[in-house]
Amino acid sequence: MAIINWATAKYEGLGKDGKGQVSTQSGALKQQPYGFNTRFENKAGTNPEEQIAAAHASCFTMALSFALAKQGFSKGTLESKVDITLVKDGDGYTITKSEIRLDAKVPGISGEEFEKTAVEAKLNCPISKLLNCDVTLDITSFDGN
Numbered sequence: 001m002a003i004i005n006w007a008t009a010k011y012e013g014l015g016k017d018g019k020g021q022v023s024t025q026s027g028a029l030k031q032q033p034y035g036f037n038t039r040f041e042n043k044a045g046t047n048p049e050e051q052i053a054a055a056h057a058s059c060f061t062m063a064l065s066f067a068l069a070k071q072g073f074s075k076g077t078l079e080s081k082v083d084i085t086l087v088k089d090g091d092g093y094t095i096t097k098s099e100i101r102l103d104a105k106v107p108g109i110s111g112e113e114f115e116k117t118a119v120e121a122k123l124n125c126p127i128s129k130l131l132n133c134d135v136t137l138d139i140t141s142f143d144g145n
Contacts, residue, residue: 011035022046049084049095056098056127056135057082063125067117068106076106085133097134105143114142 007029011020016036023030029046038045061080068076085097100122106114122128122137 009034022051049086052095052098052127052131053082053084056084056100056125056131059125059127060100060121064102064104064118064121067121068109071109071113071117073106073109076104078106079103095131095133097136098128098131100135100137102137102139103141104139107145109144111142111144114144115139 005025007022007024009020009022011018013019018035020034021031022034023032029051033045034047035045037043039047039049057080060082061078064078065076079102081101083097083099083101084095085099086093087096102118104114104118109117118137118139122135128135
């Protein structure tokens with residue numbers, strides 16, 4: 001069974017002078033502005049890297065949550081922050097890294113077991129599989145009590 005989700009992007013004007021809008025099927029983004037200024041000049045709006053970071057953070061966190069539940073854990077808190085690194089590459093740009101930072105509290109699991117489960121979730125979440133860059137995981141805090 002395939003699940004298909006969609007988003008639309010419209011860009012009026014070209015290059016730095018262009019302005020775009022992006023919308024998602026769910027309505028979470030609805031004609032959200034994007035363009036050169038939102039991507040490279042920190043103006044209000046979104047950009048593709050921010051959207052990838054949100055997708056990776058939510059996908060990884062959900063994958064880890066389901067993996068822990070499958071192991072019999074029913075309580076806990078997982079919070080992930082993902083940094084996407086975009087670097088100039090000749091005339092264009094390349095995403096070179098997706099860095100996951102994880103804060104977690106899962107009562108009753110050992111640190112070793114938690115780390116193994118988190119690494120497996122990182123490797124197996126669909127967005128990690130999609131990205132063609134270095135995907136790292138840093139468990140910034142963990143509490144097994």
